Amino acid sequence: MISPIIAGKGISMRLGRGAGQVEALKGIDLSLYGGQLTLLMGPSGSGKTTLLSILGCMLCPTAGTIEVGGCDTIGARPEQLARIRRGQIGFVFQRYRLLPTLSALDNVRLALDVRGDHSRHATEKASATLDGFGLSHRRNAYPHELSGGEQQRVAIARAIVADPAALLADEPTGALDGDSGHGVMTVLARVARDPSRAVLVVTHDPRIVPFADRIVHIEDGCITGDESSLDRALRPAVAASCYA
Amino acid sequence: MPLVVKLACRNLVQDRLRFVATVVGIVFSIVLVTVQLGLYLGFERTVTTMIRHAHADLWVVPRGTKCFEDPSLLDERKRAAALAVGGVADAVPLLIGFAEWSVTGGGTTPVFVIGSTLGAGGLRPWNIVVGSIGALAGAHAVAADKTYFDRLGVTGLGDTVAIRGDKAHIAAVTDGIRSFTTTPYIFTTLDRARAYTGIPPGRVSYFLVHLAPGADTDTVRRQLAAKLPSAEVLTPAQFSARSRSFWLFGTGAGAALIAGALLGVIVGTVIVAQTLYSSTKDHLNEFATLRAIGAAAGYVNQAIVCQALVSAVIGFLFAACISAVAVEVTKDSALPILMTPELTLGLFVLTVSMCIISAFAAIVQVIRIDPMRVFMS
């Protein structure tokens, strides 16, 4: 049986206050498994980002439970959530969110630095990760000197350099043209091949569907579809764990 | 360089104008504090110059004396009583007072006359550049400081003038014996000083007590005090403290200097706090990203405190250079700005604490940050 890396059960989320309050998520069950690239698709305002941030321990849901690596995160305080993110989760954002004053290499190194690794080894690891994404020649470039696709690949390098158990990407190709988007998805699909790592990609973009092992549809805060297009060999094990 | 320091420096330099404004703010504030405190120290030092140069072990002063320049007088016959106390090697009389110096071209200017024995136990002029102490034994001989020559209407050694109608002849010239009251000091013998100041015979200003080898200062002080009920017996430190508190706090000058320094600290803190706050506001997205990728609050705070520290160190270096110039320029003035290693160290600590306190508002802002803003486009 394969146990999920992140398991969310009965997740509900109310956002806003008073008359503007929105029921963004309505009792969602969603688990992410290692070695899988899961696409989360749905119309604008359907709750994708909200769900991703709850699974990524950035937000606490109004109801439901989240287990990351088998540990319950409900009731954790912001500092404890930050520790869980630090230990288990990598994020990729639509707007890259690289630090403009640091070089590509330093941006990647930063992810290790916030984890307390200030060693020379950290620099080597960051460098090797960039190299792996075909960015060896752009190491010393600053974000504004990089193309959108390059920036997003640096951001992915930053997200995985510390070997998180889960990589969560919110519209990673949203700001990119077709070719760059394809390059970024290729990289993400490769990252997802590691059986110990789950990848969740929130998207609007139907062109990236072929990269998915699994596609989850969300509408108005509810999951409306969950198709596994994953490797046949894995399917029985995952199915078994869902029924466990 | 640790990454967090690099990040802090880059954030600072990114907005050059603001960084310059921060540093200028720190520099102004620290220079202001330095000048005020330096003047305070200089003032403290200047008002006790005479006490320091008298090298007495104890001072016998008229009861209620407030400072060295105090015009109260003692009965000279008390000297015998003082000498009778065990452990007292000598009690040298000292006479001080204001007198009128007739300027050669007409008119008068006040001077402060110090009359003392020319022997080792007295208060003799120092820093003599022309002439000698021995020459002061000659008829009508006085010593004057060359800084005041213009005011005194003299040109140098050998000039003859009149003090309170009596002849005075410049037999020694000193350099740098300046008074914070700007009244020139004139050194001479005890008798001549009596004539110049008009202090009646049998009266003196102080006794400079020198102890016999091995005598205990405190014991002698107590015995002297018992013997001389109309006088007070002070250690040089006590007399200095009295002079200081009279001139610095009796006149309000010290309070003004300290208030100025305090103002400098407040202005500096506000300026740094303001610029750090606005810089943090501008980099809020980056700090939110740091939080989103798992940075602890402490890590982000480190970045902000680092920015504050870098500003502090750079600001302090500039301020120290400017202050060094101010110290050099005022070195020979009536009121020199004094810098001591302790003051320099203290100012550095002050600069750093000022900047760290200033970081507080920025830190509060970052603690409240919502990492969710990283998802907004």
Ligand SMILES: Nc1ncnc2c1ncn2[C@@H]1O[C@H](COP(=O)(O)OP(=O)(O)OP(=O)(O)O)[C@@H](O)[C@H]1O
């Ligand atoms: N801070 C908030 N306060 C109130 N309502 C919010 C807040 N954030 C999101 N919402 C609402 O919650 C719902 C879900 O938002 P969410 O951002 O998760 O949607 P999404 O699927 O990511 O949309 P998009 O595709 O446009 O990014 C939306 O109706 C949105 O308006």
Ligand SMILES: [Mg+2]
């Ligand atoms: Mg969204």
